[in-house]
Structures are given as C-alpha cells and as structure tokens.
Amino acid sequence: MARLVMKFGGTSVAGAERIRNVATRVKREVDAGHEVVVVVSAMAGETNRLVDLCRQIAPLHDAQEYDTVVAAGEQVTVGLVALALHELGVPARSWLGWQVAIRTDGVHGSARIDDIDGAMLIERLKAGQVAVVAGFQGLGPDGRVTTLGRGGSDTSAVALAAALKADRCDIYTDVDGVYTADPRIVTAARKLDRITYEEMLELASLGAKVLQTRSVEMAMNHRVRLQVLSSFEDKPGTLVVDEDEIVEKQIVSGVTYAPDEAKITLLRVADRPGVAAAIFGSLADANVNVDMIVQNTADDGKATDVTFTVSRADLDRALALLESKRAEIGFARLSPDRNVAKVSVVGVGMRSHAGVARTMFQALAGKNINIQVISTSEIKVSVLIAADYTELAVRTLHAAFGLDAA
C-alpha cells in the first residue's frame, strides 16, 4: 500500500466526460489499495475567463480581490471530481485551500506555501476517503484566499506530497512524459524514462512547459518522487529522481527552446561605473525579467554595447522604459530584435564531460546558424539565435548529441 498524490491539470478536467475519466483513474489506485490525494486545477479556459473579468473591471487589479475571484475556478473542479468519485462508489471529500489549511505568505497573486497541516487529511486517508484538494490556492496570514501564480497547482501537489510524506506525486497532463525534445518539432524525440531533478529544473526554466519550475525545486528540496504522465493514455510516464537513481547517464538529456524571446541592444553606452545598475535596476523595478546579458567593448574603448534578452511580451514596455531613461543611463540608441529564440542543451553528464559547448557550436555552424548570445550553467548551454532557425537548430542538436531514436 502506498500513499499517492495525483495531480490533474486544466485539460484533464475540462468537462463532465473528462472529470469522469479522472475519477476512473483515481478509483483504479484506490482499488489497488493505495491512499490517494487528488489535486486539481480549474477547467481549461476558466482561469483565463476569470482573469479577463478582473481586467475588464480593473486593469490594475487589487491582488487580494483577484485571488478571491480566480480561486473560484478550482473550487468548482474539486466539488465536481468528488461528485464523480461518489458516482463510482469511492468515498471522497473536497478540500479548499483554507480548509486544509494550505498556509502561504501574504504575496497575493504569487504566494509561496509556508506550511501545510496534514493531520486532518492523513486521518481521512487512513479512514479510506480520497481527499480532493484545490490546487493553486492557499490561505494567507491575513485570513484571505491567496493564489500561487499560474501553474501553481503543480506546486500544490508537490507541497502536499511532501507534507503527507507521499510515496509518489503523479502529475497527469496532456503529454505522456518528458521528451528529449519537443516531439512536434523533432519526430525522432524519445520519451525519457527517468530524468534528474536538476535537469527537470533547467528544462522547466528554459521553456519546456511540462512542470512549473517552483514545483520541481520543491520536489528536489523535499526529495518527492515525481512522475509526469498522460491523463488520456494508460502507460508509464517520466520519473523525476535523484541522480544516483539513473544508471546509464547521457551527456545531454534533452534539447529545449524558448520561442518567445526578444533581444535589446543599447548601443554606445557610456563606459562608466553604475551603468549596468542603472539599466537593470530600472527594468527590475518595472518587473521586467532579464535573462541573458552580454557586454561588448566598442572599437574606441570609450563606450560599450550592452545586449540582453527579455520575454517578447515585455519588449515594448522595456523599450519605452529605457527610452525614458536615456539621458540618465547615457546611450546612443536602442536596437531591438523580436525575432530571436533561445535553444538549450541540458544534461547532468556535462559536469564530467568537457566539449559539450564545442559540439554544440560546431553542429550549429555546420548548418550556418549564427550564435548571437551564449550563456551556460553547470548542466546546460544556451544560445540565442534568429527565430527562423529554431526548429532546424533543435533537430540538429538532437542528432548531434545522439538523442535520435534508433
């Protein structure tokens, strides 16, 4: 007998038929003798509908009230999933964030979970009742509803798995696991049976949409065994585990890409102390997330060019902001490029293998793909390239690192 957390995303609960399907999957685990906690998101499209209502009424909405509105989406699905379980004869009860309680900090709209009191849920589980818990929501120190930010239901599931000392946290989604690359681009991509926490974390941050970054971080910190699998097909998914649980290590486990990038170059920036702080400080104040940064010395040695990337959605805001501070920062002009993409290779094997970057650069050069910016960490190498070459680059690297299916 094991204790399982099963998390179902928005597409898995979109409509009565799919909710019945979720209940059937849960029943199978219950029938196998397991204790089950189900965590669900709002029905696909529902959170967007609620966010849109907030925006229509108040473009700069108060985060407390926003949280109250959008948390209603998960409230509907927990009740419906519990009803569907009852229909199959499975004892079940729904739990909202404040009922568990899932205690968070007070940062409405992107709260962090501080503490989950699992005693009551454990008691119910032991009595044979399935607990259906609303993802994405918690209870703030002010006694008000908080939400964890988009994709937060993954984090709810992992946090519950940690608090309840679950044997595994299964994330059911619309893909059947983690692939060596996006199968829509690379037909030779293979599903990974296992992946390390560190790799999953890089993949999540680098644009793979399978899991929310924070949920992987939390799983790693609490050593929660995570599995990503399909809610529509009936086969094993990808297990996220400790490095020592992976026997045959690849140098590179996956190739990923982030298509919605934009590049900004500040030309002829005055070469004096404090300039970088002026640029990136004002962007940070405006909540513009800056990713890759490079600085080149200009020919005459008196001024530099500063290049960095932001998400494409933030580009216009970033440009307007920088233009308004041109005198203060001191630069000649701005050169934006909204047609760039970031392509990365990830693998814990890199730690012990030199030459990954060289293989990567050679493979791209072989296809005449120009590298604009490079950034690296211990287990990944990322390059910024013209967006038109994204698919070609991903396919080329997938083959170059021997990831193509036999």
Add this chain to the structure above:
Amino acid sequence: MARLVMKFGGTSVAGAERIRNVATRVKREVDAGHEVVVVVSAMAGETNRLVDLCRQIAPLHDAQEYDTVVAAGEQVTVGLVALALHELGVPARSWLGWQVAIRTDGVHGSARIDDIDGAMLIERLKAGQVAVVAGFQGLGPDGRVTTLGRGGSDTSAVALAAALKADRCDIYTDVDGVYTADPRIVTAARKLDRITYEEMLELASLGAKVLQTRSVEMAMNHRVRLQVLSSFEDKPGTLVVDEDEIVEKQIVSGVTYAPDEAKITLLRVADRPGVAAAIFGSLADANVNVDMIVQNTADDGKATDVTFTVSRADLDRALALLESKRAEIGFARLSPDRNVAKVSVVGVGMRSHAGVARTMFQALAGKNINIQVISTSEIKVSVLIAADYTELAVRTLHAAFGLDAA
C-alpha cells in the same frame, strides 16, 4: 449617517458594465456619508451553469459537494464588485461566507442562518471600508461551505442587516418595486410605496418573485426595514414596513397569481381513517409540496373524492408515486389537470372588512370564470381556476378591488 445593506441580484451583476453600475450606486451612498454593506448574488446564469455541471456528473449529487461547487458563483462577483469599487476610489473588501463568518445549520443545499458575527464587519465599516459580502453562502457546523437554497441572497442580506443593526436593507432588482399586480398583465397596476411584512410574505409565497419568502419572514421577525427597488432606474421603490406605518390602508393591496400549478383528484377514495395520512404522508416523504386541499363526499357516502394542488414540475412524480400506492391508499382512479392557476388577493385590511371573498367570487362569476378550489387565510383569499382565464381573472379582480390607477 445611516448603516445600509444593499443587495444586488444576478441580473444586476451580469457583466463588467453592470458591475460598474453597482459600484456607482454604492459610491453614491458612501459619498452621502453612509456605512455600506453590499450583498451580491452570482452573475445571472452562472448558478444554473454550475448546477448543470453537478447534474451532468452526478444526477443525485452529494449536497456538501454541490454547495462547494455552486458557492463559487458568488465568490467571483464579490471580488469583482470590490475591484469596481476600488476603481472608483472607494475602499472596499470582499467577504465570503466562511470569512465573515455567516454560520448556518448543516442542511447543505438549503441551510438556515444560525448566527452572524458582525464585530469584524462593523469595525471595517467604521473605518470607512465597504464590505462586499457573498450572498447565498455560509459556513456549516462541519466547517464546510453551505448554501441557503435558490434566492438565498435576499436572506443573506436581511440576516446581515439584522446582525449589523442596519437602518435599512435595500434589495436592488430588475423591477422597481412591488406592484398591485404583475404590470405585464395589468397595465393599470400601480407601484406600492409601502406594504406590510405580512402582505409581502403572502405575496412572496403566492408566486410574486420579488423577494424570497424566508427573507421576508426574517425581516418581519427582526423588524428590518426592507426596500425593493430597481438597480437600473434611479427612483424610490417599495418599502416593506410595520402595519402601523401605513396610514391609508387598502382592503386589498395586491392581486397575484401562480401560473405553474397542477391539480390532482383521487376519485372514489375509501372513506376510512388514515387515508389522508397515507396520501399526503407519502407525498411529503417524496418532497412533493402540496398546497390547496379539498375533500368532497361522493353521492353514496361510501367514498370521497380528494383534490389537491402541487407545482406543475412535481405533477408527474406525484402521479407515479400515487399510482404505485393505489392498493395501499385505496382509490378508483387519478384525474390530473395540468392547466390550472392560482389567483389570490392579499391585504391586511381584510382583517377588519368582511365581504372580500364575496366581492371576489362575484367578480369572477361576472366573467363566467369557474372556481375549482378555494383557500383562505386571515389576509388572503386564493382560488384555483382554469389557467386560460388567469390574465382575465387578475385584471378583473384588480378593477373590482379599486386598485386600477386613476
């Protein structure tokens, strides 16, 4: 300075534009120096959508989970109304049933309010903050979300007005007050400036859809001054008050009708003790609400005919149930009639005026309208007639009791 409860129904909050309109009305009272509690329903259509989802998944749904699902509707509107108030610069905060807390009994789906702790709300009101409270929902003794049954937001508003000792409870709706008759049928109908609790209670139970019966009962018990007025037009509505506040009393204040009635006659029922209990006991067990009842002795004195009315929606269920108990009850056959309507005249003036029933019967006879069943209380007379004559009967009685506008 007064303390006001303002309640807005589903049509008043259906969409961003209408929610802004609600905020504007609230702001006007705040600007006039009043303390304001706003109570809102779910957006029009939303509760039906949620109920329908429950039905699709579980035809006989568990009431606890049903409550969790449907209470989400009001959660959305309180947040949105608070946001709309912020946009107008009015300090506001939303409150869900469990946050106030509005404590109810544990009868999920049609809970009754036991107690409201008003201390926290009063503190906020005194600090100049508008409280936007979710109608229809409460917190059960089991720590779970309860709902008060359809139309329950009126009851939430009145209960809050009583608990907070509000000076008035204004019920904003899509009509601009209580009329002497349905203006869609009687063009000469007049809006009443004032009406007594007792009359309002009869009108509510007799089919006038302006206020939920239980909310009027509660207002009467706690002497809450109620006003019914339009959320779309800007003029005074109808005040529901004590009898001694009405100077010029009419014998009849209004004529109302319930169109969705059905009549069942059990022919040749064995005339022995316990028969009525067998009939109405089994209907009550099946939650079929029986209204008017008459019993006629048949010619031979050995059997009686029993006639009663039920709501048309319950007719088929009631017939099937009775047919299944034919041997037990002992009757020859069932004669149903789904084309009947109940027309009533209501007025506290009846208490001191004889002859109301006679005037009513004469007026109907003058139009050749046959009366099938009669029932009376201290302040109303109801008759059951063929549904085809409903409009004619209402108009005839409205004129006969001198209610037509000059």
